[in-house]
Amino acid sequence: xxxxxxxxxxxxxxxxxxxxxxxxxxxxxxxxxxxxxxxxxxxxxxxxxxxxxxxxxxxxxxxxxxxxxxxxxxxxxxxxxxxxxxxxxxxxxxxxxxxxxxxxxxxxxxxxxxxxxxxxxxxxxxxxxxxxxxxxxxxxxxxxxxxxxxxxxxxxxxxxxxxxxxxxxxxxxxxxxxxxxxxxxxxxxxxxxxxxxxxxxxxxxxxxxxxxxxxxxxxxxxxxxxxxxxxxxxxxxxxxxxxxxxxxxxxxxxxxxxxxxxxxxxxxxxxxxxxxxxxxxxxxxxxxxxxxxxxxxxxxxxxxxxxxxxxxxxxxxxxxxxxxxxxxxxxxxxxxxxxxxxxxxxxxxxxxxxxxxxxxxxxxxxxxxxxxxxxxxxxxxxxxxxxxxxxxxxxxxxxxxxxxxxxxxxxxxxxxxxxxxxxxxxxxxxxxxxxxxxxxxxxxxxxxxxxxxxxxxxxxxxxxxxxxxxxxxxxxxxxxxxxxxxxxxxxxx
Amino acid sequence: xxxxxxxxxxxxxxxxxxxxxxxxxxxxxxxxxxxxxxxxxxxxxxxxxxxxxxxxxxxxxxxxxxxxxxxxxxxxxxxxxxxxxxxxxxxxxxx
Numbered sequence: 001x002x003x004x005x006x007x008x009x010x011x012x013x014x015x016x017x018x019x020x021x022x023x024x025x026x027x028x029x030x031x032x033x034x035x036x037x038x039x040x041x042x043x044x045x046x047x048x049x050x051x052x053x054x055x056x057x058x059x060x061x062x063x064x065x066x067x068x069x070x071x072x073x074x075x076x077x078x079x080x081x082x083x084x085x086x087x088x089x090x091x092x093x094x095x096x097x098x099x100x101x102x103x104x105x106x107x108x109x110x111x112x113x114x115x116x117x118x119x120x121x122x123x124x125x126x127x128x129x130x131x132x133x134x135x136x137x138x139x140x141x142x143x144x145x146x147x148x149x150x151x152x153x154x155x156x157x158x159x160x161x162x163x164x165x166x167x168x169x170x171x172x173x174x175x176x177x178x179x180x181x182x183x184x185x186x187x188x189x190x191x192x193x194x195x196x197x198x199x200x201x202x203x204x205x206x207x208x209x210x211x212x213x214x215x216x217x218x219x220x221x222x223x224x225x226x227x228x229x230x231x232x233x234x235x236x237x238x239x240x241x242x243x244x245x246x247x248x249x250x251x252x253x254x255x256x257x258x259x260x261x262x263x264x265x266x267x268x269x270x271x272x273x274x275x276x277x278x279x280x281x282x283x284x285x286x287x288x289x290x291x292x293x294x295x296x297x298x299x300x301x302x303x304x305x306x307x308x309x310x311x312x313x314x315x316x317x318x319x320x321x322x323x324x325x326x327x328x329x330x331x332x333x334x335x336x337x338x339x340x341x342x343x344x345x346x347x348x349x350x351x352x353x354x355x356x357x358x359x360x361x362x363x364x365x366x367x368x369x370x371x372x373x374x375x376x377x378x379x380x381x382x383x384x385x386x387x388x389x390x391x392x393x394x395x396x397x398x399x400x401x402x403x404x405x406x407x408x409x410x411x412x413x414x415x416x417x418x419x420x421x422x423x424x425x426x427x428x429x430x431x432x433x434x435x436x437x438x439x440x441x442x443x444x445x446x447x448x449x450x451x452x453x454x455x456x457x458x459x460x461x462x463x464x465x466x467x468x469x470x471x472x473x474x475x476x477x478x479x480x481x482x483x484x485x486x487x488x489x490x491x492x493x
Numbered sequence: 494x495x496x497x498x499x500x501x502x503x504x505x506x507x508x509x510x511x512x513x514x515x516x517x518x519x520x521x522x523x524x525x526x527x528x529x530x531x532x533x534x535x536x537x538x539x540x541x542x543x544x545x546x547x548x549x550x551x552x553x554x555x556x557x558x559x560x561x562x563x564x565x566x567x568x569x570x571x572x573x574x575x576x577x578x579x580x581x582x583x584x585x586x587x588x
Contacts, residue, residue, distance in 0.1 A: 101568040200549050214548060244551060312531040323508060330509070332581050337574035345584050346509070354511035362510055366520060367527055369508040370496065379494070380531070385544035387537050392545060424523060425530060441548035466549055 004029035009073055009174045009227035016058070016072030023055035023062075023072035027116060030074045033171040034118050039493040040169055042162040044079050044137050045087050046119040054116025061114075068114030070234055076166045076175035079120040080127055081107045081218075082207040086117075090209040091125045091135035094356025095335045104207025105239045106176060106218045113234040118172050121162030125358045126326065127183055127211045130430045132161030133421045134360045142191060142414055143169035143489035147455035151492075154414040154456070157187025163221045164191040168489060174222035174231050178208060180215045181314050182410075182434025185446035188221055189409035189459025192448045192487060194476065195221040196228045199466050200441030201246035204239030212321035213244075215314075215438050225447060225476040229253040232469065248467060256470055259478040262296030264471065267402030271307035272433060274411065280452045281408045288406050288449055288460040288479060295478035302402055304394040309387050310436040315428060316371050316384035317439070323368025326361070329353060363424065392440045399465045404475050407433050409446040409459035433461060443469045447476045448485040457487065494532065495525045 004026050007015065012026055031048040051074040058071040082088045082100035089095040103111070111117070125134040132140040132155060142156040142165055156165040160177035164187035167175050177184040179197035188195030196219050203218040210216065220231030233253050239245045268289065273282075293299050331337035331352030338351040357365065371380035398405065411432055420427045437444040443466070446459040460479055464472035496504070501521045505512045512520065566579055575582040 098572050101565075101571055201551060240554070240556070243553070244547075244549075246549065246551060247554075306537070309534060309537055312534050315527065316531050316534070327509075331574060332583055333569075334572035335574070339584060343584065345586050347511075348584055349509040350506075350511035353509055357510070363520065363523060363527075365508050365510060366501070366504050366524060370504050370524070370528075373504065373507065376494070379535075382544050383534050383537075383539060384531075385546075386539035386542045387534050388548075389542050389545040390537065390539065392548065425526060439548070 005033045005170045007173060008223040009230050012073050012173055013070060013230070016062070017067050023058035024052065026072055027051040027055035027074050030118055030172060037169055037171045037493050040141050040143060040165050041138050042122055042140050042166040042169070042171065043076070043119040044089060044091065044122050047086055047117050050086070051116035051118050054111065054114065058114055070110060071114035073114070073173060074116040074118050075110060076118050076121045076163060076172035077107055078160055078163050078176050078178060079123055080178050080209045081176060082209070083107055083117065083120065086120060088120065088209070089136070090127070091123045091137055092356065092358070092361070093136045093336060094329045094352070096136070098334050100207070102207060105204035105241065106208070106235045109237065110176070110234055115234070121166060121175060123162055124159035126209065126322070126361050127159040127178060127180055128322070128360050128364055129158040130182070130186060130427050131155035131415070131417065131420065132158040133417060134358050136358060139417055140165050141417070143493065144191060144414060144456055145489070145492065152416045155190065155417055157190035157414065159183040160187045160221060164188055164193060167191070167193045167221055167223060169493065170488070174220060174227055176218060176235070177221045178216060178218050179438065180212050180318060181438045182431040184219045184221060185434045185444060185459070185461060186410050186431060188446040189457065190414040192457030192485065193221060193223055194225050194228050194445065194447045194480070195219060196232055196445035196469065196472065197438070197443065198232060198236060198469050199246070199443045201244050202236045202469070204237070204242040204245045206239055206241040210325040212318040213325060214321060215318060225473055225480050226254065226257060228445065229257055229473050251470060253470055253473055257477055258474050259295055259481050261292055261475060261478050264297045264404060264475070265402040266292045266297045266299050266475070267302035267398055267405045268299060269304045269307065269398070269405055269407060270301050271304050272407045274432060278412060281411060281458065284449045284458045284460065285408050291479045291482040292406060292475060294482060300402060302398045302405070304398060304436065306387065306390045306394050307436055310391055310439055311428060311432055313384045313387045313391065314435045314439060315367070316380050317388060319364040319368035320372050320381050321368070323365045323372065326365055329356060360424070388439050391436055395440045395442060403465070404471055405463040406475070407461045407463070409433060409461040413452045413454065413456035413458055437463045442466060443472050445472050445476050447479050447483070449479065449483050450485065451487055495528060496521060
């Protein structure tokens with residue numbers, strides 16, 4: 001018999017329904033795998049008791065003839081989602097010890113669907129980072145290693161790096177992620193798994209620690225496209241507690257999944273052919289073009305002329321929103337308080353925030369404060385929102401001619417820990433292909449496309465029209481079936 | 494536009510983040526790198542373009558004007574660094 005931890009979400013759900021194994025057996029297997037993988041540092045808090053309680057409830061219900069959509073499936077939950085009674089820190093010191101008194105909308109939906117929680121997944125602090133090196137709780141290590149015999153620890157991507165590492169290492173069959181500028185897609189690409197950021201507003205942001213509210217979206221990370229479809233269906237849906245939640249029915253993405261792309265037109269944005277793009281990334285992209293063509297799609301070149309301005313736009317808009325959102329951490333209502341002897345209230349605020357935020361978070365708060373400050377607001381923030389409107393317009397015009405866009409997910413395979421952490425700008429540039437669709441709120445997913453010469457996974461990105469997650473998933477499935485990606489990291493942890 | 498150490502100190506004070514002299518000096522360079530890079534947005538002709546307000550068109554909903562929340566004092570205070578008599582407690586504000 002295959003090990004239970006080799007199974008993905010669909011296989012666990014179906015095997016449990018068919019009586020091949022109990023939910024408790026599954027929970028035990030994954031709890032054990034989590035406990036044995038501490039070297040990856042993927043979890044900040046492990047919650048085996050939560051996974052077991054959900055499993056026992058699922059077993060009991062099955063005996064009574066009831067199964068829910070995710071009965072028997074244990075998941076990892078990114079530490080950005082508030083979980084009632086379980087510490088939620090956004091991987092920061094300032095929220096260390098914070099125990100939410102309520103459940104985030106997305107985790108609530110997953111638990112109501114029968115899923116259990118294996119633990120809270122490590123991430124970049126406040127989701128600010130692309131390598132998981134900004135966590136207060138230490139770096140997450142990718143389970144992957146280069147095939148050069150060296151053991152250089154590699155970045156699992158970020159900010160959802162605990163999620164990507166856990167799924168790739170098969171210590172969780174699926175996980176939640178969040179994506180503000182690529183934080184689901186880039187880590188998925190770095191670790192050879194799939195991940196989808198749905199249309200902005202599909203998943204409620206209620207109970208997700210806010211980073212940049214006009215960009216933040218939750219989504220699933222899992223081993224394949226079908227598992228992503230299953231999880232996304234459970235996570236999505238209207239929620240009046242989030243003012244930007246879309247009042248739209250959740251489609252039956254899993255049932256409608258089809259790798260047949262006949263009648264679809266896929267656009268190749270020529271501006272994504274950036275200078276100094278590694279030849280391997282270019283070859284991967286060409287392979288992706290061949291895959292979708294083979295699946296029946298027509299492929300045409302399109303132009304998104306403002307692409308090169310997307311990153312600088314993002315690095316005004318996101319820090320501006322972050323500086324505003326993170327103003328709530330004041331040492332008064334929750335989290336850390338640092339009150340030096342004799343200090344007044346203002347000193348307490350400043351000292352608490354100085355001690356509680358890491359360097360990257362402070363950097364973004366200061367940038368955000370500056371671009372929103374009197375005298376600079378129009379030059380920076382208003383101009384960025386105008387350029388953002390042009391970026392959205394580019395996509396709208398492209399989607400007048402094509403149904404989907406196909407690009408690489410990231411400009412490189414996983415880099416080594418420490419390789420970019422001293423240079424914020426070099427780190428930011430890793431999100432060059434994922435940020436534009438975030439700025440436009442579009443559904444976008446990464447699927448594994450192959451391996452580079454060092455034996456590391458590379459991802460392909462599919463971007464769709466607003467609310468057309470179905471076409472994105474379908475194209476993802478078409479690529480998945482043709483890429484034949486079965487590589488997995490050898491166990492060293 | 495670039496910032497000097499004094500401006501960084503002012504921004505940090507606005508953001509309520511205490512910074513040492515060393516940190517302020519280091520951040521000045523880092524911020525100028527980032528600001529110098531984002532300034533390329535000045536090149537974009539945005540005449541007549543409205544700043545983006547909502548990325549996906551959505552209508553603001555009205556709901557009945559009724560209390561939907563409350564009676565949660567203890568839950569609200571549960572994570573407070575210091576609470577007293579059912580309130581958040583802070584250092585003395587007025588001498």
